Amino acid sequence: MTNIKKGIMWRVVFGMSAVVLFAIVVSFKMFTIQIVEGEKWLAMSDSTTIRRQNITPARGNIYSDDGSLLSTSMPIYEIRWDATVVNKDTFRVYVSDLAIELSRLFPEHTASYYSSLLKTARRDKNRYKLIRRKVDYHQQKAMAEMSIFKKGRYKGGFLPQLNTKRVKPAGELAHRTIGWYHNEQNQGVGLERSYDQDLGGVKGERLVQRISGGNRPLNDENLIEPQNGRDVHTTINIDFQEIAQRSLEKALIKHNAHHGSVVVMEVATGKIKAIANLKRTESGVYRELYNYAIGESYEPGSVWKVYSAMAAFEDGLINPEDSMDIMNGERDYFGKPMRDSDRGRFKKMSFKQAFARSSNVAFSSIIFDNYAQNPSKYISHLRKLDLDKTTGIEILGDAEPFLNHPESSTWSQLTLPWLAIGYENQHTALQLLTAYNGIINNGDMIKPRLVNEVTDAGLVVKDNNERVESKKVCSKETSAKIKELTAEVFLSGSASGVRSNVVSMGGKTGTAQIATKGQYQKSRIYNASFVGHFPADEPVYSVFVMVNQPSNGQFYASSVAAPVFAEVAEKIFTISVKQKVDDTSTRFPNYTSGYYSDFKVLNSALNVELTQEVNNEVIAMNAKTGKAKGLNIEDNKMPNVRGLGAKDAIYLLERYGLQAKMTGNGRVVEQSPAAGSRVTKNQHVYIRLN
Known part of the structure; x- marks a missing residue:
């Protein structure tokens, strides 16, 4: 029995000793890790959980020519909480308030x-x-500013993480050109x-620690501060852009076209x-999905006749009024x-008429008959217009042109007459417009551009206005002749149907059949x-329009x-082009009726003196003679609003309790009921403006 107790005791003592020894070893190891090797293990921990994270700088803005925003970065936050x-x-007192807020x-x-x-x-x-x-x-x-959060990062745990989202305030306007x-x-x-x-801009850096749910910034200070991006100021006019885009969209819808620019x-x-x-798109809606004006080359057709005419004028082959035998058009x-x-x-017809009526025979004849023995001479004029090169525009995607030439394997005996009218070559809308612009600009061709300058915190760091590239492509005399020809297109030629009473215009139409797999399909x-x-x-603006595959019969x-x-x-001219004013004679506005107080303001500005004073609120007036007479208005009688503008007419009618229905624009030319007719309050009356 005693031996058994001793055996048990030794086992207990051995077990307890082993436990004590193990505790001593563990304690020693903990002491070693925490005190002796603490920095080593902390550094190893930091190396696996703490890292450098890039800080994305604020991206620069893109502006239109008047400083309107075309593309900017909107701050978007991700809210975290410690x-x-x-x-x-x-937390106990304010958690409910925070939840409600x-x-x-x-x-x-x-x-x-x-x-x-x-x-x-x-x-x-x-x-x-x-x-969130x-x-x-x-x-x-x-x-x-909410409960708890307003105590900040270290007492309220509020951790807003800033990101940015690129937005275009002008919507779809110039969407593809602005890009992404x-x-x-x-x-x-x-x-x-x-x-x-x-x-x-230039990225910055900060330290973050990897924890459950993401990367937590260690502090508010950055290792390297980010440098914000610069701003790009474009040549785009936001009003012109809207005019161009809306007019194009209307035409594409009308003609059910595939695309256009x-x-x-x-x-x-x-x-x-x-x-x-x-x-x-597949849904039938038109959107900016590709920059066709820069990236799509195509056979231009008869717009090419401008460049053929330039070559003929430069070589003295013909003048605008010279007569040509066009062989009955075949x-x-x-x-x-x-x-x-x-x-x-x-x-027969004059060369100017042949251009205006877009005679293929006339242009193929003058080019073939004069350059057949030396086609390279004709090609040299086209190369002078850089029609064998890209434009060098600032954005990517400027398509390579194809200008056929005698050294090419595709050149044949048929090439020259067909090249003269815009076939067997391919160019983008911008390439063709740049060449045309050079001809009408007194022969000075200027490299096209989309950017005026780049600024950094308001200071100009790149000024494209100082690096304008230009070259001479034809004489002033040739330029004048081309302008004479293009003006005739609107007077008696293919564009006479859209001749404007607002602004004089010049240009050239071009209808080109599209080849598919090298063939012109039936x-x-x-x-x-x-x-x-x-x-x-005196050209101020040049314009190129292309509509691909119109399919509604026209x-x-x-x-x-x-x-x-x-x-x-017409729309751009109306809002932007400064018109010459004839100062040699006195001109008066064509106003007839309106409020006397308004006339006083106008007359003061125009130095018009009335020959008599009028006591009426509404008057009829002749600005040239200075004579005026009052328009008497009786209660329950239809007032005479003929000659008034829309604003004055509506104001006057509503003042007398009448409900006006208006059509047209300009000044009132018709009214119903007639002036002086008996009317009742809230009666509907009708006026037509013109």
Whole structure:
């Protein structure tokens, strides 16, 4: 029995000793790790959980020519919360208030939902709890003033993480030209990609610690401060852009076209003021999906005759009034007929008429008959216009042109006469407009551009206005002759149907059949183009219009593209071009009736003196003679509003309790009931303006 007790005792002593020894070893190891090797293990822990994180700088803005925003970055926040730093009593007292405030700002969730969210994060000691994604600047500011959160990061646990979202305040206007850029994939288009080095700025760095739920910034200080991006100031005029885009869209819808583009260029500077590109989607809606004006080459057709005419004038082959034999509109070239659209009607006509009526025979004849033995001489004129080169525009995607030439394997005996009228070559709308712009700009061709300058904090760091590239492409005399020809297109030629009473215009239509797999199919699909300028004699702006595959029964450029040009030209001219004023004679406004107080203001500005004073509120007046008479208005009688503008007429009628229905614009030319007729209060009356 004693031996058994001793055995048990030794086992107990041995076991206890082993436990004590193990505890001593563990304690020693803990002491070694925490005290002796503490820095080593902390450093190793930091190396696995703490890292450098890039800070994306604020991306620069893109502006229109008047400083309107075309593309900017909107702050978008992700709100996180460190539930461990909030005082226990503070959390207990104010958690309900915070939940209510969150539910008011974001009503899709109830206060009880937010209360549960906050309490769970507190219980789990969550240091990086997601509260809300996609919070805008104003919402973030409101959250920063809420209960608990307003104590800040270290006492309230409020952790707003700033991100940015790229937005275009002008919507779809110039959408593709402005473009987009994704830095992670190194993908993008338009100015956003081409100017990313300027817009993107320089990234900064900060230390973050990897914890459950994400990366938590260690402190408020950055290792390297980010440098914000620079701003890009474009040549785009937002009003011109809207005019171009809306006019193009209207035409595409009307003609059920596949796609189209409009480019507006300032003649003297080469600045692109508008560039619209629209394509029909599967749903039938037109959107900016591709920059056709820059990226699509096509056979231009008869707009090319401008460049053929330039070559002929430069070499002294003909003058605008010289007569030509056009062979009744049909000529054979090596067994292949060349025909005019109105063949059989004319045997002879002047070169100016041939241009205006777009005679294929006339232009193929003058080029073939004079350059057949030396076609390179004709090609040299086209190369002088850089029609064998890209434009060098600032954005990517400028398509390579194809200008056939004698050394090419595709050159044949048929090439020269067909090249003369815009076939067997391919060019973009911008390439063709740049060449045209150079001819009408007194022969000075200027490289097109989309950007005026780049600024950094308001200081100009790149000034494209100081680096304008230009070269001489033809003489002033040739330029004057081309302007004479293009003006005739609107006077008696293919664009006479859209001749304007607002502004004189010049230009050239072009209807080109589209080849498919190298063949011109029997289905006959077309590109309708127009290149032109305004005003006709002293060009300020040039415009190129292209409509691809119009399919509602009309395909000639005179009916499809020319109306777009005319509408764009009239609207831009009305709002922008300074018109010459004849100061040699006194001119008076053509006003007849209105409020006496308004006339006093106008008369003072125009130095018009009335020959008599009138006591009536509404008067009729002749500005040239200065005579005026009062218009008497009786109660319950229809007033005479003929001659009044819409605003005055409506005001006067409503003042007497009448409900006006109006049609037209301008001044009142008809009214019903007639002036002096008996009327009752709230009676509907009708006026027509013109």
